[in-house]
Amino acid sequence: MRVREARPEDAEAMSAVLVASITELCCDDHGGRPEALAEWTADKTPEDMRRWLAKASDRLFVAEEGDGEIVGVGGFNAGGEVTLNYVAPSARFRGVSRAMLATLEDRMRASGITEARLDSTTTARRFYLESGWREGEGASARFCNVRCRTMTKRLD
Numbered sequence: 001m002r003v004r005e006a007r008p009e010d011a012e013a014m015s016a017v018l019v020a021s022i023t024e025l026c027c028d029d030h031g032g033r034p035e036a037l038a039e040w041t042a043d044k045t046p047e048d049m050r051r052w053l054a055k056a057s058d059r060l061f062v063a064e065e066g067d068g069e070i071v072g073v074g075g076f077n078a079g080g081e082v083t084l085n086y087v088a089p090s091a092r093f094r095g096v097s098r099a100m101l102a103t104l105e106d107r108m109r110a111s112g113i114t115e116a117r118l119d120s121t122t123t124a125r126r127f128y129l130e131s132g133w134r135e136g137e138g139a140s141a142r143f144c145n146v147r148c149r150t151m152t153k154r155l156d
C-alpha cells in the first residue's frame, strides 16, 4: 500500500471509498439517521472530487494497494486543516489511516504549516489521540448534525 497525490481519474473511486467509509464505519456518529448520512455524503460525489482536486488551496491524497485499488482518501487545506481521512471498510485496521495521516502531517510540515487542526468523528477519536493529537477542552463542533471534536497537533 502506498499513499500518493490524488488525480482526476481517481474521482469515482475516491467518492466510493468516502461514502462507504462514512456509511459503514461512522455509525457512532450518524447513528443510522438517514438525514445525517445524506447530508454528510452529499458533497462526496465524483463531480465534487473533481472540483475539490481543482482547488489550489487543497491537497488530496489516496492510499492505493498494489493492484491499484484505492482504499483510503485524505486531504488538507492551506489553513492547516485535515479535511478528509477515510479508509475503505474492507481495508480497515491495516494501517491505511495511519499511513495517510503520516503523509498529511509530513506534507503540511513541508508546506510550512506548524499547527494542524481537524474535527474528529467519534469513530476516529481514539485513533487521533493515539497519534499524538490533542483535544481542546470542551471543544466540539457540529458538522452535518453530527458532533465532532476539534483536535490540534504541533507539527514542528
Ligand SMILES: CC(C)(COP(=O)(O)OP(=O)(O)OC[C@H]1O[C@@H](n2cnc3c(N)ncnc32)[C@H](O)[C@@H]1OP(=O)(O)O)[C@@H](O)C(=O)NCCC(=O)NCCS
Residues within 6 Å of the ligand: 021, 022, 025, 026, 084, 085, 086, 087, 091, 092, 093, 094, 095, 096, 097, 098, 099, 118, 119, 120, 121, 123, 124, 125, 126, 127, 130, 131
Ligand atoms: C478508526 C479508524 C480511523 C482507524 O483507521 P484504520 O485505517 O482502520 O486503522 P489503522 O491500522 O491505520 O490504525 C489503527 C489504530 O487505530 C486505533 N484504533 C484501533 N481500534 C480502534 C477503534 N475501534 N476505534 C478507533 N480507533 C481505533 C489505534 O490507535 C490503532 O493503532 P494500534 O493498532 O497501534 O493500536 C478507521 O477504522 C475508521 O473507522 N475510519 C472511519 C472514518 C473516520 O471517522 N475518519 C476520520 C474523519 S475525521
